[in-house]
Amino acid sequence: MELGARKIFGNGNFYITETVIWAWIISAIMIVFALIATRKLKKVPKGIQAYAELIVDFVYNLVGQTMGKQNLRFAPYIGTLFIFILLGNLIAVFDIRPVPANVNTTFALATITFLLIHYNSIKSRKLRGYLKHMSEPNIIMLPINIIGELAFPVSLSFRLFGNITGGAIIMTLLYAALEKLSSLLTGKLPVFIIALPLPISFFFDIFEGILQAYIFTMLTMVFIANGMAQKEH
Amino acid sequence: MSISPQAFVLGLSAIGAGIAMISAIGIGIGQGFAAGKAVEGVARQPEASGDILKTMLIGMAVTETTGIFAFIVAIVLLFANPFINML
Numbered sequence: 001m002e003l004g005a006r007k008i009f010g011n012g013n014f015y016i017t018e019t020v021i022w023a024w025i026i027s028a029i030m031i032v033f034a035l036i037a038t039r040k041l042k043k044v045p046k047g048i049q050a051y052a053e054l055i056v057d058f059v060y061n062l063v064g065q066t067m068g069k070q071n072l073r074f075a076p077y078i079g080t081l082f083i084f085i086l087l088g089n090l091i092a093v094f095d096i097r098p099v100p101a102n103v104n105t106t107f108a109l110a111t112i113t114f115l116l117i118h119y120n121s122i123k124s125r126k127l128r129g130y131l132k133h134m135s136e137p138n139i140i141m142l143p144i145n146i147i148g149e150l151a152f153p154v155s156l157s158f159r160l161f162g163n164i165t166g167g168a169i170i171m172t173l174l175y176a177a178l179e180k181l182s183s184l185l186t187g188k189l190p191v192f193i194i195a196l197p198l199p200i201s202f203f204f205d206i207f208e209g210i211l212q213a214y215i216f217t218m219l220t221m222v223f224i225a226n227g228m229a230q231k232e233h
Numbered sequence: 234m235s236i237s238p239q240a241f242v243l244g245l246s247a248i249g250a251g252i253a254m255i256s257a258i259g260i261g262i263g264q265g266f267a268a269g270k271a272v273e274g275v276a277r278q279p280e281a282s283g284d285i286l287k288t289m290l291i292g293m294a295v296t297e298t299t300g301i302f303a304f305i306v307a308i309v310l311l312f313a314n315p316f317i318n319m320l
Contacts, residue, residue: 158298158302159297161305162302218287218291
């Protein structure tokens with residue numbers, strides 16, 4: 001029974017695991033889809049362009065509602081993040097290790113969010129306002145606020161990693177148990193794996209995957225918008 | 234009967250992983266409170282159910298953090314045991 005990510009190639013401290021390969025495949029699929037969907041744009045969308053417009057519309061609505069209409073320039077990144085994590089989670093349906101079940105991937109995503117928060121905070125508040133924002137409500141709180149800010153990407157990445165890995169471990173244990181059970185009854189043929197794991201797979205692979213992708217992007221949006229200066233409008 | 238040091242460390246690590254996951258009690262209570270209050274809110278104002286659901290999910294995700302840390306500790310103890318190399 002294998003519970004860690006399988007190493008595909010490489011040795012020693014440098015190796016490529018299966019989750020990284022799937023992350024590359026998903027990125028390639030997303031790039032190819034975007035290129036094909038936007039190749040011949042028409043006024044009245046048809047076929048693949050209609051689906052692409054549906055996705056773009058959904059993302060722009062979500063970002064507009066959560067971050068405000070003035071922050072719509074974040075929508076492309078948020079949409080990419082959401083679709084990447086969503087597809088990475090949903091491949092677990094085919095008993096592939098989900099992409100976020102690798103702490104390096106989730107920590108990279110959380111680091112991008114962390115840098116975005118602070119870059120945009122400095123840009124919109126200027127350096128003075130940023131330092132003032134960091135030392136709220138009092139200058140004594142500055143070290144505590146810095147520790148809190150540094151803990152944010154850790155908690156964000158571990159939340160996605162922990163939830164998805166927990167689901168993956170439970171599914172692996174369940175499949176192993178059902179395989180053992182059916183090997184006691186029918187020998188080589190794993191009859192119990194046919195339909196019994198379906199409700200549990202639905203919860204851990206589909207529901208949890210969609211929920212965690214949503215929560216990750218939602219927290220990213222909320223914290224980026226929080227860090228920026230609130231404009232009167 | 235003598236126990237080998239490896240077996241002793243592994244056994245205590247498994248117990249430690251189990252103890253770490255006791256923190257799940259706290260998350261259960263916290264998320265239950267969040268869900269209960271959200272139900273109250275929806276019952277009082279059904280038209281705001283979309284906003285309430287969104288806020289509840291974010292609150293639950295933040296509540297979960299401590300439990301996720303405990304879970305990380307547990308799986309590190311089980312699958313990437315740091316103590317077995319110290320022997």
